[in-house]
Amino acid sequence: MITEYHRPKTLEQALKLIRRKQPNTRPLGGGTVLSAPSAEQVAVVDLQGLGLDKLAHKGNKLHIGAAATLQALMEAEGIQPALAAAIRHEAAYTLRQTATVAGSLVAADGRSPFALAMLALAAELVLQPRDEKIGYGDLLALRAEKLRGKLITHLILNTQLKLSVQYVARTPADLPIISLALAQWPSGRTRLAVGGFGRAPALALDGKEASGIDEALENALSHADDQWASAEYRLVAGRALVKRALAELKGN
DSSP, rough: EHHHEOOOOSSSHHHHTTSSSSSSSSEEOOOOOOOOOSOEEEEEEGGGGGGOOOOEETTTTTEETOOBBBBHTEEEEEEEEHHHHHHHSSHHHHHHTBBBBHHHHHOOTTTOHHHHHHHHHHHHHEETTTEEEEEHHHHHHHHHHTTTOEEEEEEEEETTTTEEEEEESSSSSOOOOOEEEEEOOTOOOEEEEESSSSSOOOEEESSSSSSHHHHHHHEEEEEEOOSOOOHHHHHHHHHHHHHHHHHHHHHO
């Protein structure tokens, strides 16, 4: 339940509100999460007036305002086609028009195609105050603690990476039962992220090349049991998806 609403005109005003110890105060982007019915009482700081919705290319990096919508990022020039497809799978068009990039990543669980892709791409978040930079993977496990009193202002994404996102779901429109995202740098560096279960997608591999990917996948899925599928099923499917992803990247 939202008990207070603030719409600051400056970043400094927003940070002052967010850093309060009481009441519990959170940033409000598109409102798709905080506007949902909840017994928890929160004060919200609307970010719409702070100009945090811009996207800008700087060399081979895309700087993404935290309040940019999923639809805006999906339509951005130069992003990987697999990332655009992951965003499309994340939410329907109407929701993509309001859900923000930062809000979606902070609220994501393990079945989020968008969070999975951003984890594989080693997306970097910039926090205020003090221009603190943190990798999305380093944020996931302790989101509440690491964001307390801080505000994500933008994200940085390398647009020169190759990306493949593969998944198995009950229907094409359903969220995944098992999913993986494979990103490769021009240098050969390879990151494999797995999802479709749990509280957050997990990084299975980050190496100079793709060697060891089978073992990394097995380790990541060893305890991936839930009501949707067994770990054994996810491992069998995951191995097939890895082969598909490697073939796709090789062909690009």
